[in-house]
Amino acid sequence: MRDTYGLGAAAADTAFSADCPSRPILDQIADKWSMMVLAVLERPARFNEIKRRLGGVTQRVLTQSLRRLERNGMIERRVLPTSPVGVEYSLTPLGESLREPFGHLYSWTVRHSEEILRHQQAFDERPG
Amino acid sequence: MRDTYGLGAAAADTAFSADCPSRPILDQIADKWSMMVLAVLERPARFNEIKRRLGGVTQRVLTQSLRRLERNGMIERRVLPTSPVGVEYSLTPLGESLREPFGHLYSWTVRHSEEILRHQQAFDERPG
DNA sequence: CGGTATCCTGGGCGATACTG
DNA sequence: CAGTATCGCCCAGGATACCG
Numbered sequence: 001m002r003d004t005y006g007l008g009a010a011a012a013d014t015a016f017s018a019d020c021p022s023r024p025i026l027d028q029i030a031d032k033w034s035m036m037v038l039a040v041l042e043r044p045a046r047f048n049e050i051k052r053r054l055g056g057v058t059q060r061v062l063t064q065s066l067r068r069l070e071r072n073g074m075i076e077r078r079v080l081p082t083s084p085v086g087v088e089y090s091l092t093p094l095g096e097s098l099r100e101p102f103g104h105l106y107s108w109t110v111r112h113s114e115e116i117l118r119h120q121q122a123f124d125e126r127p128g
Numbered sequence: 129m130r131d132t133y134g135l136g137a138a139a140a141d142t143a144f145s146a147d148c149p150s151r152p153i154l155d156q157i158a159d160k161w162s163m164m165v166l167a168v169l170e171r172p173a174r175f176n177e178i179k180r181r182l183g184g185v186t187q188r189v190l191t192q193s194l195r196r197l198e199r200n201g202m203i204e205r206r207v208l209p210t211s212p213v214g215v216e217y218s219l220t221p222l223g224e225s226l227r228e229p230f231g232h233l234y235s236w237t238v239r240h241s242e243e244i245l246r247h248q249q250a251f252d253e254r255p256g
Numbered sequence: 257c258g259g260t261a262t263c264c265t266g267g268g269c270g271a272t273a274c275t276g
Numbered sequence: 277c278a279g280t281a282t283c284g285c286c287c288a289g290g291a292t293a294c295c296g
Contacts, residue, residue, distance in 0.1 A: 005231035006166050022234075025241050026160050030233065035158060039132050049257050058290060063259065073235075073247030084257050085296080094243060102234045103133035105158065105228040106150070113153050115222060118203030175278050186270060191279065212277050213276080 028072055033057065033065040035102050039076060042099075044090035074098060156200055161185065161193040163230050169203060170227075173216035202226060 028034075033054075040053045066089060067098055074095030080086035080093045091099070163184075166170050171247075194217060197203045197205045202223035208214035219227070 004170075005227065005234045021245075022237050022241050022250065023160075025237050025244055026163065026234075030158050031164060031238060032154050032158055034152065036151075042132075059259075060291095061148055061289060064288090071248055071251040072244050073251075082257090085259090087258060094247075097240070098236060099133065101229070101232040103208070104232045106154075108131045108226060108229045109150050109153050109157060112222065112225070113150050116153055116156070116200050117149075118223075120199055123199040123201075187279075188271090189269065192268090207278095210277090213279090215278060 003108060006007075010041060029098070031062065033108065034069060037065055037069060038074065038091070038095060038099055038102055039060075041095070042089050044088050046080075047087050048091065049090070069095065081084070149199055156196060157226070161189065162197060163229075163234065165190075165197060166202065166219070166223060166227055167234070169217060169223070170217050171214050174208075174214055174216050177178055178217065197223065 015091050035056055037050060045053070047062070047066075050066075051057060051059065054062070057065075064079070066075065070077050075089050075091055078088045078090065079096055080088055163187075164182055165178060168178050173181070175190070175194075178194075179185060180185065182190070185193075194203065194205070198205050201220055203217050204220055206216045206218065207218055
């Protein structure tokens with residue numbers, strides 16, 4: 001693959017091949033919940049606040065997402081010395097920097113949602 | 129949620145809530161294989177060429193990815209009048225426009241892969 | 257409040273075989 | 277060449293219950 005996503009010839013030959021190191025990273029990064037959690041964490045938030053803001057995410061799945069984001073160095077988990085216990089999640093600089101490309105993707109999605117829906121309907125209605 | 133990913137107040141209140149129309153779209157868009165296929169389709173390519181360039185993708189999964197991309201209006205499927213049959217896939221303008229945000233995300237991933245790996249190791253080695 | 261623990265089920269995915 | 281068809285595993289994720 002030459003010039004994958006305009007990165008120049010250097011990254012070219014290995015990009016997206018099965019053993020490219022960026023591929024497993026992409027698996028970790030490019031999922032729906034990661035994007036949404038980082039969106040919410042524009043400012044620090046606590047577990048149930050995140051859960052409420054997202055809506056439709058189960059406790060289990062949200063916990064898993066947060067753990068993975070933490071493991072990947074995107075967010076920080078801080079136990080608050082309150083009673084009962086509180087836990088605050090916040091972005092690390094790394095996570096903050098990811099919000100930019102995510103923002104591009106998200107705004108693209110918003111801009112083209114209706115067009116995509118039209119394509120889907122046309123596809124589903126066509127014979128065959 | 130205010131000012132989700134810097135889109136301004138208009139998109140704010142509905143962004144990422146359970147019934148936000150952009151959410152199912154995001155499901156369709158933000159997956160690994162979509163990103164990789166669109167990368168390969170920088171120029172038109174045939175089925176087995178895509179498969180070879182990606183590496184590690186099964187026929188079945190690639191077919192499904194291509195179908196979904198086609199259904200979403202990202203790519204076009206053209207049967208070539210050759211013998212035996214050939215099928216060429218190419219980007220639509222919509223798909224082409226998606227390559228830009230994907231490119232941002234991909235280059236971010238490449239730039240930060242090593243840092244992420246370090247975070248993962250630190251996380252895995254820490255007690256508890 | 258912010259989680260684990262446990263059970264359960266759909267479907268994602270690989271492997272393999274077959275076809276126009 | 278570019279797919280469908282079929283089987284079977286596995287596990288992401290929902291539901292529910294319990295806990296420090």
